[in-house]
Amino acid sequence: MLAECRRALERATEQLAALLAVTGARTVENTLRPFNELLLQTNNAGAIAGLLSEVDHDEGNRDTARSYEQEVSQFSSELQLHRGLYDALAAVDVSGEDASTQRFHRHMLREYRRAGVHCEDATRARLHQIEAELTKLGQRFSKNISEDVRTLEISDPARLIGLPADFVQRHQPDEQGRIRLTTDYPDYNPVMTYAADDSLRREMYVKFRSRGDADNEAVLREILILRAEKASLLGYANWADYITEDKMIRNGDNAAEFIDKVWQLAEPRARREYDELLEQLRQGDPAAAEVGDWQKLWLENQVKKQRYEVDSEEVRNYFPFRDVLDGLLRITEAIYDLEYRRVEVAAWHPDVQVFDVWRQGAAPEQLGRIYLDMHPREGKYKHAAQFTYRDGLLGAQLPEGVLVCNFPDPQQGLALMEHDDVVTMFHEFGHLMHHILGGRQRWVRQSGVSTEFDFVEAPSQMFEEWAWSHAILTRFARHHETGAPIPAALVEKMRRADRFGLGTATVQQMFYAKVALEFHRADPTALEQLKTLQQLQSKYTPFRYVDGTRFHTSFGHLVGYSAMYYTYMWSLVIAKDLLTPFAGDELMSTDVTYRYRDRVLAPGGSKDAAELVRDFLGREYDFAAFEAYLRE
Numbered sequence: 128m129l130a131e132c133r134r135a136l137e138r139a140t141e142q143l144a145a146l147l148a149v150t151g152a153r154t155v156e157n158t159l160r161p162f163n164e165l166l167l168q169t170n171n172a173g174a175i176a177g178l179l180s181e182v183d184h185d186e187g188n189r190d191t192a193r194s195y196e197q198e199v200s201q202f203s204s205e206l207q208l209h210r211g212l213y214d215a216l217a218a219v220d221v222s223g224e225d226a227s228t229q230r231f232h233r234h235m236l237r238e239y240r241r242a243g244v245h246c247e248d249a250t251r252a253r254l255h256q257i258e259a260e261l262t263k264l265g266q267r268f269s270k271n272i273s274e275d276v277r278t279l280e281i282s283d284p285a286r287l288i289g290l291p292a293d294f295v296q297r298h299q300p301d302e303q304g305r306i307r308l309t310t311d312y313p314d315y316n317p318v319m320t321y322a323a324d325d326s327l328r329r330e331m332y333v334k335f336r337s338r339g340d341a342d343n344e345a346v347l348r349e350i351l352i353l354r355a356e357k358a359s360l361l362g363y364a365n366w367a368d369y370i371t372e373d374k375m376i377r378n379g380d381n382a383a384e385f386i387d388k389v390w391q392l393a394e395p396r397a398r399r400e401y402d403e404l405l406e407q408l409r410q411g412d413p414a415a416a417e418v419g420d421w422q423k424l425w426l427e428n429q430v431k432k433q434r435y436e437v438d439s440e441e442v443r444n445y446f447p448f449r450d451v452l453d454g455l456l457r458i459t460e461a462i463y464d465l466e467y468r469r470v471e472v473a474a475w476h477p478d479v480q481v482f483d484v485w486r487q488g489a490a491p492e493q494l495g496r497i498y499l500d501m502h503p504r505e506g507k508y509k510h511a512a513q514f515t516y517r518d519g520l521l522g523a524q525l526p527e528g529v530l531v532c533n534f535p536d537p538q539q540g541l542a543l544m545e546h547d548d549v550v551t552m553f554h555e556f557g558h559l560m561h562h563i564l565g566g567r568q569r570w571v572r573q574s575g576v577s578t579e580f581d582f583v584e585a586p587s588q589m590f591e592e593w594a595w596s597h598a599i600l601t602r603f604a605r606h607h608e609t610g611a612p613i614p615a616a617l618v619e620k621m622r623r624a625d626r627f628g629l630g631t632a633t634v635q636q637m638f639y640a641k642v643a644l645e646f647h648r649a650d651p652t653a654l655e656q657l658k659t660l661q662q663l664q665s666k667y668t669p670f671r672y673v674d675g676t677r678f679h680t681s682f683g684h685l686v687g688y689s690a691m692y693y694t695y696m697w698s699l700v701i702a703k704d705l706l707t708p709f710a711g712d713e714l715m716s717t718d719v720t721y722r723y724r725d726r727v728l729a730p731g732g733s734k735d736a737a738e739l740v741r742d743f744l745g746r747e748y749d750f751a752a753f754e755a756y757l758r759e
Contacts, residue, residue, distance in 0.1 A: 128175055128179060128475060129175075129179065129188060129191055129192060129195065131171075131175055132171075132172050132175040132176050132179075132192070132195050132199075133172075133195070135168045135169075135171035135172035135175070136168070136169070136172040136195070136198065136199060136202065138168045139165055139168035139169045139172065139202065140202070142161060142164055142165040142168060143165055143206070143212070145161065146158065146161045146162060146165060146212070146215065147211055147212065147215070149161075149215070152218075153215055153216075153218040153219045154219060154220075155219060155221065155224060155228065158215050158216065158218075158219050159216070159219050159221070159228070159231075159232065162212075162215075162216060162235075163231075163520070163569075163570055163571055164523075165206070166571045166572065167518065167520050167523065167524065167571045169199065169202065169203055169206065170515075170518050170571060171517060171518075171524075172195070172199045172202075173196065173199040173200070173203065174514070174515040174516055174517065174518070175192075175195075175516065176192045176193075176195035176196035176198075176199055177192075177196055177514065177515075178192075178475075178514045178515075178516060178529060179192035179475060180192035180193045180196055180266065181269075181273070181507070181508040181514070181531065182475055182476070182500055182507055182508055182514075182529075182531055183475045183476075183506075184475060184476045184504065184506070184507075186506055188475075189506060193266050193270070196262065196266065197259065197262050197263055197266070200258060200259065200262035201255075201258070201259050201262075203258075204242075204254075204255045204258035204259065205255065207238065207239060207242035207243075207244065208242055208243060208244055208251045208254060208255050209244070210244055210251075213236070213239045213244045216232070216235060216236060216239070217236060219232065227568070227569060227570060227573060227733045228569075228570070230570075230573070230733065230734075231570035231572060231573060234572060235572065237373065241361070241369075241372070241373065242254070243360065243361050246360070246361075250360055253360065254357060254360060254361075257353050257356060257357050258357075260349075260353055261350060261353050261354070264346055264349055264350050264353070265350065265686040265687075267342075267346050268339070268343055268346045268347065268350065268683070268685070268686050269683055269686055271338075271339040271341070271342050271343050271346070271680075272338055272339045272343070272509065272680075272681050272683050273506065273507070273508055273509050274506060275338040275339050275341075275681075276309050276310055276311060276505070276509075277309065277310045277334040277335070277337075277338065278307055278308065278309050278310075279307075279308045279309075279310075279327075279330055279331055279334060280305045280306065280307055280308075281305070281306045281308070281327070282300075282304050282305055282306070284300065284306065286306075286322070286324045286327050287306070287322065287324075288322075288323045288324065289321045289322050289323035289324075290317055290318065290321045290322055291317065291321060291440050291443060291543070293540060293541040293543055294317050294321075296540060296541075297539060297540050298314075308331065310331070310334050310335045310338060311503050311509060311533060312503070312509065312510075312533045313503055313533060313534070313535055314331075315331060315335050316424075316545060316547075316548075317545075318331045319331060319332065319421070319424045319425065320424045320425060320428050320439060320545070321425070321428065321439070321440065322425065323425075325421075325422065325425075328421045328422065328425060329419065329421045329673075331421075332420065332421035332673065332676070333421075333673060333675045333676055335681075336673070336676035336677070336678050336681065337675060337676050337677050337680070337681070338680065338681040339677070339680035339681045340677040340680045340681075343677075343679075343680035343681070344656055344657075344677065344679070344680055347646075347656065347679065347680070347685060348651060348654070348656070350685075350686070351366075351646060351647065351651035351654065352651045352652060354366040354647065354651075354689065355647075355650075355651050357369070364379075365379065365647060365648045366647040366648075366689065366690055367379030367382065367644055367647040367648045367690040370647070370689055370690050370691060371581075371690065371691065373579070374579050374580050374581045374691065374694075375579045375581045375582060375697070375736060375737065376581055376693070376697060379644065379647075379648055379690065382640075382644055382690070382691075382693045383641075383644060383648075385693060385696075385697060386637050386640050386641055386644065386693055386696075387637075389633065389637055389696050390633075390634055390637040390667055392633075392754065392757050392758070393629075393630050393633035393634050393637070393757055394630070394634060395630075396629065396630030396633075396757070396758075397630035397631045397633065397634040397668075397669060398630070398669060399630065400627060400628060400629075400630045400631050401418060401631060401669040401670075403430060403627070404418045404422075404423065404426045404427065404430065404631075405417065405418050407426050407429050407430050407433075408422060408426055417671060418669075418670065419670070419671070419673065420670040420671070420673055421673065423631065423670065427627065427628045430627060431624035431627060434627075435620055435623050435624035435627065436620055437617070437620045437621055437623075437624040439545060439546070441617075442545075442546050442617070442621060443543040443544065443545060443546075444543065444606050444607055444608070445600075445604040445605060445606055445607075445612075445613040445617075446543060446544040446545075446546060446548075446549050446604060447537070447541070447542060447543055447544070447607045448501075448534055448535055448536075448537050448542035448543075448544055449537055449542070450603050450604070450605060450607075451544055451549055451552060451603060451604075452499070452501070452552070453603060454602050454603020454604070455552060455553060455556055455603075456482075457602065457603070458593060458599060458602060458603075458715075459556065459560060460487075461715060461717075462714075462715060462717065462720035462724075463560065463564065463720065463721075463724050464486060464487045464488060464717070464721065464724075465484055465485065465486060465487065465494070466484075466485040466486075466487055466491070467482040467483070467484060467485075467497075468482060468483045468485060469481070469482055470482065470483050470496075474498060474500075475500075476500065476504070478500065478501075478502060478504075478536075478538075479498055479499065479500045480498070480499040480501075481496065481497070481498050481499075482496065482497050482499070483495075483496050484496065484497060484563050493525060494525065494526070494563055494564065494566070494567070495519060495525045495526040495527055495528070495562075495563040495566055496516075496525065496526075496527040496528075497527070497528055497529070497530065497559055497563065498516060498527070498528070498529040498530070499529075499530050500529060500530065500531045500532070501530065501532045501533075501534050501536075502532075502533065502534060502535070502536035502538075503533040503536070507531075507533070508531050508533075509533060510533070510683070511530075511531065511532040511533065511551050511552075511554075511555050512531050512555065512558075513528055513529065513530055513531070513555050513556075513558035513559050513562065514528070514529040514531055515527075515528060515529070515562065515575070516528060516529050518566065518571050518574045518575060518577075519562075519563075519565075519566020519567055519568065519574045519575060520568070520569070520571050520574060521567050521568055521569050522569075525566070526562055526563050526565075526566025526567075526574065526575055528558075528559045528562040528563060528575075530555055530556065530559055532551070532552065532555065534548055534552065541607065543607065546594075546621060549594050550591050550594045550595070552594075553590050553591050553593055553594040554587045554588065554590065554591050555587065556587075556590065557586050557587030557588070557589070557590030557591075558576060558583075558586070558587045560586075560590070560728060561575060561576045561583075561586050561587070561728050562575040562576050563575075564724060564728040564729050565577075565728050565729055565730065565731030565732070566731065567729070567731075568731050568732075568733055570733075572732065573731050573732040573733040574731050574732070575731050575732075576731070576732075577731060577732035578731070578732045578736045578739070579735070579736045580691060580694060581691060581693070581694040581697045581698060582698060582701065582736035582739075583694070583698065584694055584695055584698035584699070584702070585698040585699070585701040585702045585705060585736075586702070586705075586727060586728060588695075588698055588699050588702035589702040589703075589705045589706055592706055592709070592714065593714055595618075595621075595622060595625075596618075596714050597613070597615045597618040597619070598714070598715070599714055599715070600612075600613050600618060601613060626759070629757065630757075631668070631669065631670075633696075633757065634667055634668050634669070635667075635668055635670075636695060636696055637667050637696065638663055638664055638667035638668045639682070639684075639692050640692045640693040640695070640696065641663050641667055642659070642660060642663055642679065642682070642692075643682075643684065643685060643688060643689065643690050643691065643692035643693070644690050644692070644693065645659060645663065646659070646679075646685065646690070647689060647690035648690070656679055657677065657679070660672070660678060660679050699753065700748075700750060700753040701736075701740060701748050703752040703753040703756050704740070704744065704748045704749060704751075704752045704753070705723075705727070705740065705743065705744070705748075706752065707744070707752055708722075708723075708743070708744065722743065723743055726739065726742040726743045727739050727740070727742070727743050
């Protein structure tokens with residue numbers, strides 16, 4: 128696969144030379160289409176390198192992939208700052224072309240201007256240098272997180288009291304009597320949710336929230352300085368204003384206003400929920416004066432068990448990993464008129480499952496391919512995400528996408544999933560469907576999830592609802608011992624219990640969004656990262672900062688999302704509105720799902736996100752559904 132990356136980069140280099148050699152009048156055929164192919168090959172190289180740097184099982188291959196990623200980034204930067212290429216594109220007359228061609232042409236010229244192609248030679252050279260440095264620093268920041276897996280060794284099995292039986296079974300003492308826990312999610316989440324030992328949860332929390340602290344504060348400072356310099360060279364007040372300009376939100380001030388609007392809506396609910404958590408904590412510790420952040424998940428679980436009669440351990444019994452995955456595949460086949468055909472192809476690890484995606488109907492056709500890399504291993508990306516392997520280009524290349532997750536592995540025993548993990552799987556698969564179904568465009572920059580960045584999460588957040596419907600869950604959620612389907616009463620209790628913690632979770636997300644935004648609006652040379660983090664946590668959440676933690680050093684979104692972490696909540700506002708036509712029992716109604724597929728997912732980025740939503744809803748999106756969700 129690394130050789131494929133090299134070939135794609137070589138083809139891109141050849142395509143660039145041929146495009147620049149064109150003589151005579153510049154046209155769509157001799158300039159815009161070859162440029163499209165140039166972008167396609169560059170994207171291919173970058174996607175493969177970016178994927179393998181995060182998932183390849185061999186450390187040497189990951190390092191090689193990172194070097195290729197740097198090379199692709201350098202080449203891409205050269206393209207964006209290439210005045211001759213810009214002049215060639217600008218000379219193409221698209222006035223007689225269709226809307227998608229005009230949009231592609233207009234957006235590409237905008238990208239060139241935002242990259243600084245209009246600047247003098249010395250400034251363009253500096254901008255190019257900044258991009259190269261930012262790529263290396265971003266890789267270093269991410270690597271420091273993924274490879275900083277911390278361990279917690281305990282010698283007393285009694286410290287695991289409260290944890291599920293299958294978790295305890297997988298964590299037997301070694302020959303020295305030690306039980307090893309790690310900060311990877313399959314260990315971290317159960318410990319934080321179920322462990323009765325408060326000190327164990329606190330130790331795990333501190334280790335988890337300190338990952339990357341040996342190096343990443345300094346790395347982040349360099350990233351922020353370079354981003355601020357780039358923004359200044361391009362005439363922007365700060366990086367936040369620069370990076371949001373071509374998004375739905377338009378500027379940093381609007382992002383700040385949005386964050387505070389959501390926080391103000393959620394804060395009263397968060398305060399009430401915090402008081403309930405404190406009341407719960409005082410049942411065991413009457414002298415407790417506050418709730419520690421490391422106690423939040425455990426206390427929420429206790430409240431749900433006692434007040435909402437939902438035991439997360441009971442719920443897990445209905446979600447064996449293989450059943451969940453199979454159910455998800457069957458559901459998306461039905462609502463989008465698809466068929467998944469398992470294929471045996473070489474991948475970066477033997478555990479990866481590969482499926483070709485076909486459209487059903489009178490004339491079946493292949494739409495793309497998906498790769499499912501679902502379980503943790505050493506050196507692998509630690510979160511859950513959809514990665515691009517290939518962008519789709521109509522008539523030239525089918526889209527291929529990758530789901531990278533860290534769910535329990537059935538090969539290591541009974542792999543029961545938390546319902547939160549089920550929701551995460553549906554969420555990420557929503558991205559995968561967007562990539563595949565939207566991957567039939569003529570212009571590569573309109574393919575798949577290439578909408579405005581702050582709309583990208585909306586389709587995946589909307590698809591989470593399918594993981595909450597009893598009618599949907601009964602298709603796959605069956606007790607791993609008895610085979611009985613999950614009861615409707617239990618799902619209703621789960622829904623009610625899920626509402627508890629919505630306020631604290633929302634203000635926590637606004638805290639993260641504010642950190643990302645303010646880190647990119649402040650003077651990076653004067654920014655005191657930890658102090659700013661503490662101040663924002665104190666203002667936006669009811670939970671006190673925990674000594675010894677450095678959350679920002681493991682906040683990987685600061686690389687990929689930079690100042691735009693607000694997009695998760697911005698997209699959720701739209702996602703709740705997108706759900707309104709599915710009211711009642713319409714989640715499997717193909718009258719609605721096909722219309723959603725065709726008007727929101729299939730167009731990819733060929734239209735503005737607001738227009739896609741309007742096409743589906745028949746009106747402009749608004750805040751009403753989200754506000755009702757937050758207040759119900």
